[in-house]
Amino acid sequence: MKRFSVASYLPILDWGRTYSARTLTGDLVAAVIVTIMLIPQSLAYALLAGLPPVVGLYASILPLLIYALFGTSRTLAVGPVAVVSLMTAAAVSEVAAPGSAEYVAAAALLALISGAMLLVLGLFRLGFIANLLSHAVISGFITASGILIAVSQLKHILGVSAGGRNLVEIVVSISGTLGQINVHTLAIGMVSVGFLFWVRTGLKPLLMKTGLSPFVAGLVSRAGPVIAVAVSILAVLTFDLADKGVRIVGEIPAGLPPLHLPMIDMSLVLGLIGPAALISVIGFVESVSVAQTLAAKRRQTITPNQELVGLGAANIASAFSGGYPVTGGFARSVVNFDAGAETPAAGAFTAIGIALASLFLTPLLYFLPIATLAATIIVAVLSLVDFAALKRTWAYSRHDFAAMITTIVVTLAVGVEAGVVTGVGLSIALLLWRTSRPHIAIVGQVPGTEHFRNVKRHEVVTDPRILSLRIDESLNFANARTIEDFILNEIAQRPSVRHLVLQCTAVNEIDGSALESLELIMHRLSDQGIALHLSEVKGPVMDRLKRASFLEHLTGGVYLTHYQAMAALAVGFAGEACPPDRSARASEPHS
Amino acid sequence: MKRFSVASYLPILDWGRTYSARTLTGDLVAAVIVTIMLIPQSLAYALLAGLPPVVGLYASILPLLIYALFGTSRTLAVGPVAVVSLMTAAAVSEVAAPGSAEYVAAAALLALISGAMLLVLGLFRLGFIANLLSHAVISGFITASGILIAVSQLKHILGVSAGGRNLVEIVVSISGTLGQINVHTLAIGMVSVGFLFWVRTGLKPLLMKTGLSPFVAGLVSRAGPVIAVAVSILAVLTFDLADKGVRIVGEIPAGLPPLHLPMIDMSLVLGLIGPAALISVIGFVESVSVAQTLAAKRRQTITPNQELVGLGAANIASAFSGGYPVTGGFARSVVNFDAGAETPAAGAFTAIGIALASLFLTPLLYFLPIATLAATIIVAVLSLVDFAALKRTWAYSRHDFAAMITTIVVTLAVGVEAGVVTGVGLSIALLLWRTSRPHIAIVGQVPGTEHFRNVKRHEVVTDPRILSLRIDESLNFANARTIEDFILNEIAQRPSVRHLVLQCTAVNEIDGSALESLELIMHRLSDQGIALHLSEVKGPVMDRLKRASFLEHLTGGVYLTHYQAMAALAVGFAGEACPPDRSARASEPHS
Known part of the structure; x- marks a missing residue:
């Protein structure tokens, strides 16, 4: 500071x-x-x-x-x-x-x-x-404002009296006065x-x-x-x-x-x-x-x-x-x-x-x-109108496009304030929606390496007694329950699982709600005889977890790398009859 | 599906x-x-x-x-x-x-x-x-509801007529009727x-x-x-x-x-x-x-x-x-x-x-x-009241605590609907605030390895002509401008920098606003003769970037690993006079 x-x-x-x-x-x-x-x-x-x-x-x-x-x-x-x-x-x-x-x-x-x-x-x-x-809301708002401003100035070019706060009102108002057009004004305009x-x-x-x-x-x-x-x-x-x-x-x-x-x-x-x-x-x-x-x-x-x-x-x-x-x-x-x-x-x-x-x-x-x-x-503001942005945004992000087009339509149809407020509200809602649906990958080991990758994208090996998940998002209240649901469903489909390892590479934060969810997940897994482990937890996230009692009663361990976690858990199985490896792809008919 | x-x-x-x-x-x-x-x-x-x-x-x-x-x-x-x-x-x-x-x-x-x-x-x-x-809002709401319910039932225990929609109203209403207490009712209650x-x-x-x-x-x-x-x-x-x-x-x-x-x-x-x-x-x-x-x-x-x-x-x-x-x-x-x-x-x-x-x-x-x-x-709902949750939450997360205490206070002081709405609004506002302030680390190479770490936490080496940043958050409209500001400020403080490399390990998404920001950053850096490079971009993020024109006019390259990026850029400097390495810590008096 x-x-x-x-x-x-x-x-x-x-x-x-x-x-x-x-x-x-x-x-x-x-x-x-x-x-x-x-x-x-x-x-x-x-x-x-x-x-x-x-x-x-x-x-x-x-x-x-x-x-x-x-x-x-x-x-x-x-x-x-x-x-x-x-x-x-x-x-x-x-x-x-x-x-x-x-x-x-x-x-x-x-x-x-x-x-x-x-x-x-x-x-x-x-x-x-x-x-x-967001850029999408501002860009949409500026475009719509440019149109509104240009149309609102038409009355001065035509030399008529008209009003209105949105496109519909202005157009209706001007079209009712077309009989009064002043040709000299129109010429100058x-x-x-x-x-x-x-x-x-x-x-x-x-x-x-x-x-x-x-x-x-x-x-x-x-x-x-x-x-x-x-x-x-x-x-x-x-x-x-x-x-x-x-x-x-x-x-x-x-x-x-x-x-x-x-x-x-x-x-x-x-x-x-x-x-x-x-x-x-x-x-x-x-x-x-x-x-x-x-x-x-x-x-x-x-x-x-x-x-x-x-x-x-x-x-x-x-x-x-x-x-x-x-x-x-x-x-x-x-x-x-x-x-x-x-x-x-x-x-x-x-x-x-x-x-x-x-x-x-x-x-x-x-x-x-x-x-x-x-x-x-009119000449100044028409340079503000940028319809090409709509096309660019559509190609890149449907959510941004939705926010942009909504801002434009509401600004034109209702007014400037309603347009901005609706656009901002929609942007936030869509951000929360995306946050609430994190990408969660079931990961397996790339044969012969210490790397773990998504079983859907790579040829990897997994152990039927261990489920490894990588959550590609910070954990917070918006996605805590989605993650609960996902984990409990995956576990329910895999009766042989005895360990769940969460690889936390992409977890930049765990908020209080997510911590409660982790506790819940741990207890529910524990009721089924399954231990919960964490791997690759970032420094700041770990510092924070130490302030809660979660780590004290964690049913599994915390490992520096995912490879270490898998190695340690495999040792625990030593001497058991279960086959050590299988192809993940073959055993994942759907998910 | x-x-x-x-x-x-x-x-x-x-x-x-x-x-x-x-x-x-x-x-x-x-x-x-x-x-x-x-x-x-x-x-x-x-x-x-x-x-x-x-x-x-x-x-x-x-x-x-x-x-x-x-x-x-x-x-x-x-x-x-x-x-x-x-x-x-x-x-x-x-x-x-x-x-x-x-x-x-x-x-x-x-x-x-x-x-x-x-x-x-x-x-x-x-x-x-x-x-x-969020858990914090629900927990606070349930606690406050338990208190409100218990207090609202006191009138039946006392045998008086009273009303009120919040704690203040109920207490005022009951205290005005204490003269009418029915002792038989009180005894049964x-x-x-x-x-x-x-x-x-x-x-x-x-x-x-x-x-x-x-x-x-x-x-x-x-x-x-x-x-x-x-x-x-x-x-x-x-x-x-x-x-x-x-x-x-x-x-x-x-x-x-x-x-x-x-x-x-x-x-x-x-x-x-x-x-x-x-x-x-x-x-x-x-x-x-x-x-x-x-x-x-x-x-x-x-x-x-x-x-x-x-x-x-x-x-x-x-x-x-x-x-x-x-x-x-x-x-x-x-x-x-x-x-x-x-x-x-x-x-x-x-x-x-x-x-x-x-x-x-x-x-x-x-x-x-x-x-x-x-x-x-009364006996049933008092088990809903959980003040210990306040203490636990305070220890772990100030933001969750704020949401929880606000929900409790507003529920008790105003009413149940106001309590929930305020709590949810505050949770969302705080989530956006956290999202808007991502952790950004300047990273350097751990000597003798291919690993890169935060210069503030580790003894690493950096090159004065290359600035390496790791952004620990998805890029979206809530933090796009913060990142712009951070990068432009860091660059302004480092006149010798000719390459900026963004290590995208923790970037799970880049939304339309963030893409615009990256374009802006690239153009502003380009005005100063600095190239923008990306490293370790995740598969889904890369798929999406390919749908925009950003990569086509990217002033630098996209590298699979940060190490490859640094190696390739160092080759570009071959034969120049600038010293290849220096201690990052010594050169970072503040930031």
């Missing part, structure tokens, strides 16, 4: 000491590029969360500064992200009317609760809780989507043909959304589209975020606590995964539990500055890394860039069409 | 073929003794369940006949038992007023639902669900309790001194409750105690149980479905445990999934004949076994005995004091 140190809770004390002009340059360049990328993203994700666009800007200032103090990733770009924005919309619309001041306040409160949870998990080093989210798709796929090769390096071309093509924003503002101004029914962002209050205590209403807190837990865990898992991938590229490490502290503090900061839940974003972090960010200071510089935008740029965004923001969301 | 056969669902076809005069004698003797024991028990447990005494008799007739057809245990004595009666009271008093006709109907409905659940679990071979109840305790401990030695064999003395002392019943009836008659406020059983309708469809009310069904599930699982687990213990003594086996069918059918029969939930009772089954029962026919004969008692004996029970029945319950 590491000792407590202030530096472990304040990583800036570590990287700050070696800060140089070179790192400053890298950080500044990255910050400029990320700022350009983040302005339209923050406005769009706030829209997705059902919040005024300015909330997206607010969530991109103070949280970034605070994460720079507490976070351990050198390149993670914190801020509003798509999936968390969708989850925010789902949670907050349950407790407040969309568009109301209460809705904005509830979103800040959600960030506060989520931040407090992350902080507590981090301070108590409880990050392992995130392990409950379609062109924006088309342009942004082209930017993703076609712009970089084109720029490279003009002689730009792949690196610069890649970064420039990240500015696609800014170009779409600028052009569509000009289009609205030129063709007077705001008067023709094209919804625009409108007035964004200029200035820095207002600092104030979020409104804390206990009934609201109770309504938001469940969604906050899910947002915390999912945001954390996604964020850590990006941070680790980037850190590994430079042979750095991150500390997941300190990341909880960093993200928790960032969310609390977001709550105090009129924002909403934030986490580390994948695309933005990769850009930050590629653009040369060396330390978390890059994030702080990005915060300054967004602050400047909030102060001086908001009047320019007045005529920005909502449809353009919706287009940036 | 076994093929479907009618006989596997109707075990009577098996044992019925070999039925003889000898087995008949054994079964008849056992049936007579069990009947004598069961008459007072069935009345008392019905009382505990809040039901009229006659319901206990009804629950001891048809269910026993039906279990004899479908059950696989040759000696299990099915009928009303203490813990299930307590759970019935807890469940039914939530949906109907105690003492009402609806209460009796709801108890029968509970048996129907529970029976249907058991039947479905049995037909679909889903008995493994019972594995979720105290004498009965004292007598029954003496019968348990002192009668058998006394009988043996008179020359009876231990076996006969043991069986005769089982008749203690019948003696208490007879004597207390005589006392009530002699001293006119019924007129002095001593509550008596009163009129029990004579006759066989009425056969009718239980009233099925959907809102009642919904209210009872949760408790029915718990009653089913707990009744099943207890019953199977007794049945297996007894079967093993005669080298017989039982089939847990068919036991579900047998118990399910018995409960459905109970519902159709005015009974309530039943299961296999521990004490009764042991007596049945000891008295010489050879086949389930003994249960059928017991049913006939109870039917005769229902027809002809009930007038005799009119003056039976409730206090005597309460005394038989």
Whole structure:
């Protein structure tokens, strides 16, 4: 265990000491590029969360500064992200009317609760809780979220009013409004989507043909959304589209975020606590995964539990500055890394860039069409959808596939929270099911060696008076009874058996329930005149067994190797009439 | 897998073929003794369940006949038992007023639902669900139930009216009524309790001194409750105690149980479905445990999934004949076994005995004091209380102890259902926690051998360019990220490492999440110029890995033994300047 140190809770004390002009340059360049990328993203994700666009800007200032103090990733770009924005919309619309001041306040409160949870998990080093989210559940959830988000933005592209919390509701709601489609909005939306798709796929090769390096071309093509924003503002101004029914962002209050205590209403807190837990865990898992991938590229490490502290503090900061839940974003972090960010200071510089935008740029965004923001969301989230993962997972593991498809279906059909909870529940149930059915092999000796192998897979010899079993799993309450059943059944089928030897090579733990089962098995065998022996018990398992009385009244012995056990028991039979060996395969018609 | 056969669902076809005069004698003797024991028990447990005494008799007739057809245990004595009666009271008093006709109907409905659940679990071979109840939870639950039951019967000993669903409520309720104690009732109750305790401990030695064999003395002392019943009836008659406020059983309708469809009310069904599930699982687990213990003594086996069918059918029969939930009772089954029962026919004969008692004996029970029945319950259930298990469990496993004490405390403080659910939830959470923190050893070569051992426990040699890890656990979603973190941290601390070899001796499974993690680890290592190798991968794990693309782009190799891996990698370094060996211990200041 590491000792407590202030530096472990304040990583800036570590990287700050070696800060140089070179790192400053890298950080500044990255910050400029990320700022350009983040302005339209923050406005769009706030829209997705059902919040005024300015909330997206607010969530991109103070949280970034605070994460720079507490976070351990050198390149993670914190801020509003798509999936968390969708989850925010789902949670907050349950407790407040969309568009109301209460809705904005509830979103800040959600960030506060989520931040407090992350902080507590981090301070108590409880990050392992995130392990409950299997890759299959996360992958399924992200895919389903991507679909849900894209479909939910269709209304902005069509220029209609629609709602709904799941795929069915959204589709029904939109199809009821198709008569009200605004053609100008649709035109802007379609062109924006088309342009942004082209930017993703076609712009970089084109720029490279003009002689730009792949690196610069890649970064420039990240500015696609800014170009779409600028052009569509000009289009609205030129063709007077705001008067023709094209919804625009409108007035964004200029200035820095207002600092104030979020409104804390206990009934609201109770309504938001469940969604906050899910947002915390999912945001954390996604964020850590990006941070680790980037850190590994430079042979750095991150500390997941300190990341909880960093993200928790960032969310609390977001709550105090009129924002909403934030986490580390994948695309933005990769850009930050590629653009040369060396330390978390890059994030702080990005915060300054967004602050400047909030102060001086908001009047320019007045005529920005909502449809353009919706287009940036749609193009961004469709990259989250990964149906190929379904195929890969099906090939490898039916259980993981079941968890993944269930998460997708429930998320789409019911909603984000139900999807995650069902997926996690199913993963745990399937893990317990697998644990409850351990692989147990009857083993025999490979002739002429000291090795013992499964009688079903190898030509081995066994002694009809000794049954040797190898249990390929730790023994615990989930499988204790299965093992009891298996052993008693095998013994009942073999009247000649007088010794049972359990080869414990693969037993990493024996819990209290399994110990009780071993006692039961021993007593039941003893009633039939059969002794129970153990072989190849691991050190830690043996240490533990010595704390119970089991070994004291064990009817057989404990042997270092299975070979020694068989040799010792064979000596016990010396002089008896029974044949020493027989072919196991021949005597095992079924099992 | 076994093929479907009618006989596997109707075990009577098996044992019925070999039925003889000898087995008949054994079964008849056992049936007579069990009947004598069961008459007072069935009345008392019905009382505990809040039901009229006659319901206990009804629950001891048809269910026993039906279990004899479908059950696989040759000696299990099915009928009303203490813990299930307590759970019935807890469940039914939530949906109907105690003492009402609806209460009796709801108890029968509970048996129907529970029976249907058991039947479905049995037909679909889903008995493994019972594995979720760890020994620690069951042991804690039984202890707490024993305490709750004993305390709940105090009111009958004191002759007061009181209620309550948990220890606190019961104690508060009783203490508010201490002014109304009926001294005659108290006298009968105290004498009965004292007598029954003496019968348990002192009668058998006394009988043996008179020359009876231990076996006969043991069986005769089982008749203690019948003696208490007879004597207390005589006392009530002699001293006119019924007129002095001593509550008596009163009129029990004579006759066989009425056969009718239980009233099925959907809102009642919904209210009872949760408790029915718990009653089913707990009744099943207890019953199977007794049945297996007894079967093993005669080298017989039982089939847990068919036991579900047998118990399910018995409960459905109970519902159709005015009974309530039943299961296999521990004490009764042991007596049945000891008295010489050879086949389930003994249960059928017991049913006939109870039917005769229902027809002809009930007038005799009119003056039976409730206090005597309460005394038989108290003395019976206190043997369930096992505080020594707490101490044993503490010594062996803190996790099991936590599950056990939590189950006890919540059962006593809140109620039986909350106790079981909390205990099971905690057991699963702790199992996941252990799974999420696998033991990972850095291994080195034992000099002069082909063996590799933990560098912390043994004097071994390692190569600074190769990191060898042995993960002592199957790889799954619960520990995938822990392993990622561990590996990346160890690599970050060892700049000289160029190869990572995972020794997979103890890896029994790699699930989809863990495979993704291995891919991630491989890519992150690859970014740092480090190759990932596997050694000693088990056959089934390897078969599965071949279904994914992981092995195709594995940056290193897969080796049959760890020694082969190290030898092959050392060849790759041939001619390089780095020293071939160094002491691992010296180079591992911490970790």
